[in-house]
Amino acid sequence: MSTIPPSDHETQTGDSARSTRSAPSERWARRLVCSATGAEAPLDQPAFLSDAGKPYLVEYDLDPAQGQAWAGALAGRPWTLWRYRELLPVIDPDAVADLGEGGTPLIRLRRTEPAHGAGVELMIKEEGGNPTGSFKARGLAMAVARARELGAPGVELPSAGNAALALSAYAVANGLPARLALPEDTPSVIAERCRLHGAEVLSGGKTLVEAGERLAESPSGFWNLSTLKEPYRVEGKKTMGLELAEQLGWRLPDWIVYPTGGGTGIVGMHKAFDELERLGLIGAERPRFVSVQMAGCAPIVRAFERGDEAAEPWAEPATEVYGLRVPKAVGDFLILRALRETGGRAVAVEEDRLAGVARRVASEEGLLVGPEGAACLAAVEDLVGEGAIGAGERVVVFQTGHPGNYGWRP
Numbered sequence: 001m002s003t004i005p006p007s008d009h010e011t012q013t014g015d016s017a018r019s020t021r022s023a024p025s026e027r028w029a030r031r032l033v034c035s036a037t038g039a040e041a042p043l044d045q046p047a048f049l050s051d052a053g054k055p056y057l058v059e060y061d062l063d064p065a066q067g068q069a070w071a072g073a074l075a076g077r078p079w080t081l082w083r084y085r086e087l088l089p090v091i092d093p094d095a096v097a098d099l100g101e102g103g104t105p106l107i108r109l110r111r112t113e114p115a116h117g118a119g120v121e122l123m124i125k126e127e128g129g130n131p132t133g134s135f136k137a138r139g140l141a142m143a144v145a146r147a148r149e150l151g152a153p154g155v156e157l158p159s160a161g162n163a164a165l166a167l168s169a170y171a172v173a174n175g176l177p178a179r180l181a182l183p184e185d186t187p188s189v190i191a192e193r194c195r196l197h198g199a200e201v202l203s204g205g206k207t208l209v210e211a212g213e214r215l216a217e218s219p220s221g222f223w224n225l226s227t228l229k230e231p232y233r234v235e236g237k238k239t240m241g242l243e244l245a246e247q248l249g250w251r252l253p254d255w256i257v258y259p260t261g262g263g264t265g266i267v268g269m270h271k272a273f274d275e276l277e278r279l280g281l282i283g284a285e286r287p288r289f290v291s292v293q294m295a296g297c298a299p300i301v302r303a304f305e306r307g308d309e310a311a312e313p314w315a316e317p318a319t320e321v322y323g324l325r326v327p328k329a330v331g332d333f334l335i336l337r338a339l340r341e342t343g344g345r346a347v348a349v350e351e352d353r354l355a356g357v358a359r360r361v362a363s364e365e366g367l368l369v370g371p372e373g374a375a376c377l378a379a380v381e382d383l384v385g386e387g388a389i390g391a392g393e394r395v396v397v398f399q400t401g402h403p404g405n406y407g408w409r410p
Helices: 014-019 064-074 081-087 137-151 161-172 188-196 207-217 233-237 239-247 262-277 301-306 334-342 351-365 370-387
Strands: 001-003 029-034 038-044 056-062 104-107 123-127 155-158 178-182 200-203 255-259 288-296 343-351 396-401
Touching: 001 239, 056 262, 064 081, 081 137, 081 239, 137 155, 137 161, 137 233, 155 161, 155 207, 161 178, 161 188, 178 188, 178 207, 188 200, 200 207, 200 370, 233 262, 255 262, 255 370, 262 288, 262 334, 288 301, 288 334, 288 370, 301 334, 301 343, 343 351, 343 370, 351 370, 370 396
Parallel strands: 123 396, 155 178, 178 200, 255 288, 255 396, 288 343
Antiparallel strands: 001 104, 029 038, 029 056, 104 123
């Protein structure tokens, strides 16, 4: 096992990182654009779903002549997601509440079968080291920062766990009150940690949709920062793609295997790669995205296999992998579009495989993976076994959250 470090200079976080940031640079973000219709909206006014009921995405003015200078400037910046300041929508990156999000390692696995035996280069992007223990820190750091800039009275969302931890932490760091709704079987440690940050926690229902109804029962006036229902979580999540490209010397992997609930990460990384191409830093080639879901809740897999452009809601989600218990994704059409445009796949994994995969990685590589990461590694096994992933190909698996967040034990 070896690690591709975040950078070749000392990692900095928190106040020390802010104190050494370069002077404010040009902001390239220009407008919001509806992902379905192309309708535009002003960047610096509150926005949620478009009039078509679809997500807005941030559009940037980019020029290939800017790319090399921008890439060169990164070397002198702290290794947090805010190093990509020009490709982020915040007005003043120096004013954000930086808890050290981003800058996660890319780890090459040496012994894990069957990938190693098949000559596949298998790597894990370890997101569990983010401040709140998961990749959700990236999206909520950005969304809450923008909510503060645009005058939100408070923030809220329904969550299966990791997003709740991130929202509560970044809300208090930005000086905003927070309210959360958790499904009734969410481990109690999640609610306890959220309350420690001062968040109000509601509980009810079996799914995110049902938990979200608790918020609607008693309107607060707070802004709802649910996945892709506002434009900025995707901008935080896209930094996974920017970071991965930089760590690999601006050469993208052949495959990206990603656990998919709301799917913001796939949407964001697909967007990030398009922006890097417009900057002249990469070509037209793209990794093949693999969307991984649990067999007991696989709306994206079912839609992909049917050839549908959107996913029907999964009637009765049956999985204890909380982050993947999402019966309907707002951005389903964007996820499916990314899979098809990249020649990707959608794979459903049986839950009883996860513990064995996680134990094997722990004993062979010294890594602890959560159930979502284990599901992705199981999907790699399947794709290697059927010959879809072949010798000499580079595969990056996203291990999205620390198993300790839920107390998961394989």
